Amino acid sequence: MANITKEEIRKPENLVYKKTDLLTDKALSYCPGCGHGTTHRIVMEVLEEMDIQDKTIGIAPVGCSVLAYDFMNIDMQQAAHGRAPALATAIKRLMPEKFVFTYQGDGDLAAIGTAETIHACNRGENIVIIFINNGIYGMTGGQMAPTTLPGMKSSTSPYGRDTHLMGNPLKMTELVAQLPGTIYVTRQSVHTPSNVRKTKKAIRKAFENQKLNKGVSFVEVVSNCNSGWKMTPVQSNKWMEENMFPFYPLGDIKVNTD
Amino acid sequence: MKGNEAFAEAAIRAGADGYFGYPITPQSEVMEYLMAEKPHERTGMVVLQAESEVAAINMVYGGAACGKRVLTSSSSPGISLKQEGISYIAGAELPCLILNVVRGGPGLGTIQPSQSDYFQSTKGGGHGDYRMIVLAPSSVQEMADFAGLGFDLAFKYRNPVMVLSDGAIGQMMEKVELEEQRPRFTEEEIIKNTPWATTGKTKNRERNIITSLNLDSAKQEQHNIDLQKKYKLIQEKETRYELINCEDAEYLIVAYGTSARLSQKAVDLLRNQGIKAGLLRPITLFPFPTKAISELADRVKGILTVEMSAGQMVEDVKLAVGCRVKVEHFGRMGGIIPSPAEVVEAMHKKIIGG
Structure with a gap:
């Protein structure tokens, strides 16, 4: 191995990784260290591996991933803040043979879009919802989100979230798992290679579930926001493990796909 | 029905x-x-x-x-x-x-x-x-x-x-x-007639993106300019209205929807009184029949708009007419439908005798 040349490494037969064609060549707009880029990649890899990119419609939210359509090389719609599940409902009902997914942050899905999320899940729309939860409004500069932890600092809870004054964090994933219209509800992360593999498996399962025509598959990805949390990427991942995971434990919450 | x-x-x-x-x-x-x-x-x-x-x-x-x-x-x-x-x-x-x-x-x-x-x-x-x-x-x-x-x-x-x-x-x-x-x-028709639609990106075309977002202000301004061009084209091509008894009209009512129905009756009542009244009924409110109203303003002595509101469309009628003839509004609000007799009375008080 020591004598292998660059030319040999670049030979197609020695290739161990290639960026999926379903990601465009545009440089990601996300902060270095953020989990969005990884999650984008694995969603696109899943579509490519299932060979369903030509019949998939994605929906971008309002938030950091508002420009997801710049990076995902598939047909996409950009939704008003919080309304992605309403768009997805109509798209899937009007074109039941297509694969439809929303990609939403916690402000979008768990605050302004609570009604759309709950009702799409309760009706059992045959869609995939990918929910990136970083406990903060990243795009607008680090304000308190519905998912901000008790005591956690943000630009609108500068002394920490006081639950008596500001209310409690909302566990949307546990909430939607209670609804009859969800068939698969899971919480994952993308901060280590092994977690990336687990999340990819979960997202693959979620898209496979659309073939069952039985209801919503809901994949939460607990993510970091190193800029919003004002930490280095490494620090933020450690902080996430120590603080976010105890409150938002990883793993399947509901698997009802039989 | x-x-x-x-x-x-x-x-x-x-x-x-x-x-x-x-x-x-x-x-x-x-x-x-x-x-x-x-x-x-x-x-x-x-x-x-x-x-x-x-x-x-x-x-x-x-x-x-x-x-x-x-x-x-x-x-x-x-x-x-x-x-x-x-x-x-x-x-x-x-x-x-x-x-x-x-x-x-x-x-x-x-x-x-x-x-x-x-x-x-x-x-x-x-x-x-x-x-x-x-x-x-x-x-x-x-x-x-x-x-x-x-x-x-x-x-x-x-x-x-x-x-x-x-x-x-x-x-x-x-x-x-x-x-x-x-x-x-x-x-197949959707793909042919609305090639911009998100029907799934096939290999033979670029991806379709439906968005109203342009973070580049120059692009967003251009988008606005294009929208305004479209609206102007709509104004040129799609203006629709109905003229009732306007050929010899000296007094004009402008009204749409329910107000147009009762105003048509009011025109009959006014004609019975010997007053040459006519009705212009906008069918499209945008685009508004500005040109038709403007042309009639050269021929009539006064214009009454009838609306079930405090007077909203009257602003567009005034914009069409300018100061050439008197334009007044008559309306009822809060869910009341005015009677044709009330419209006749308003025409007398606000326009003919006003």
Whole structure:
């Protein structure tokens, strides 16, 4: 191995990784260290591996991933803040043979879009919802989100979230798992290679579930926001493990796909 | 048929792919009729009761972005809730049909008919510089006709079309002739006719993105310039109005919808009194028949607008007329429909003797 040349490494037969064609060549707009880029990649890899990119419609939210359509090389719609599940409902009902997914942050899905999320899940729309939860409004500069932890600092809870004054964090994933219209509800992360593999498996399962025509598959990805949390990427991942995971434990919450 | 039912039946026959709504008086018959008709069996049309007006208009956005013929209906407070979605639809240039069966406001107001949403419908309502094409039916027949016409205009210009009715037209029963069933678009037709639609990115084309976002101000300005060009074209091509007894008219009434019906009666009463009255009925409120009103302003002695509002359309009539002749407004508010006799009296007091 020591004598292998660059030319040999670049030979197609020695290739161990290639960026999926379903990601465009545009440089990601996300902060270095953020989990969005990884999650984008694995969603696109899943579509490519299932060979369903030509019949998939994605929906971008309002938030950091508002420009997801710049990076995902598939047909996409950009939704008003919080309304992605309403768009997805109509798209899937009007074109039941297509694969439809929303990609939403916690402000979008768990605050302004609570009604759309709950009702799409309760009706059992045959869609995939990918929910990136970083406990903060990243795009607008680090304000308190519905998912901000008790005591956690943000630009609108500068002394920490006081639950008596500001209310409690909302566990949307546990909430939607209670609804009859969800068939698969899971919480994952993308901060280590092994977690990336687990999340990819979960997202693959979620898209496979659309073939069952039985209801919503809901994949939460607990993510970091190193800029919003004002930490280095490494620090933020450690902080996430120590603080976010105890409150938002990883793993399947509901698997009802039989 | 009731106006609301005629609209619903006409929407099915116009080849609608999807209806998304939320109950509100006085338009709930639209969704009730659709559900009872089982259009999913008749034509394959999707009908869904949404969790809110907000969700319903965003379902319309999602469906329209797929090149489907989709519609929603509501009444004034519900239409207010839809404004964000309408702005996004206008910004993303999506075709769709929105029925507003207007009731009196502001706030929860009344369930009785009104025309107090003229400003909201014709001047924007939501944020940003945009226009809807606004069709104002004055009969059950037009409630039916404007479903098909509305879809045609929406797709011709990639623009939201509003049918601005009111509680009287929506609830009244009249005979109606319906068009034959049009087939729904096939996927092949959608791909051919609306190549921008998100139908799934195939290898032979670039991806389709439906968005109203342009973070580059120069691009967003250009988008606005293009929208304004489209609206100007709509003003040139799509202005519709009806003239009744205007050939020799000395006094003109301008009124749309329910007000036009009772104003037509008022014209007869005035003519019986020997007064040469005429009626101009705008059928499109945007584009507004500015040119027709301007031409009549050169021939008449005074103009009365009749609206079930505090006077909204009167501003557009005044803009068309300038200071050439007197323009006054007469109206009732809060769900009251004025009588033709009241209109005659107003013409005497405000215009002829004023």
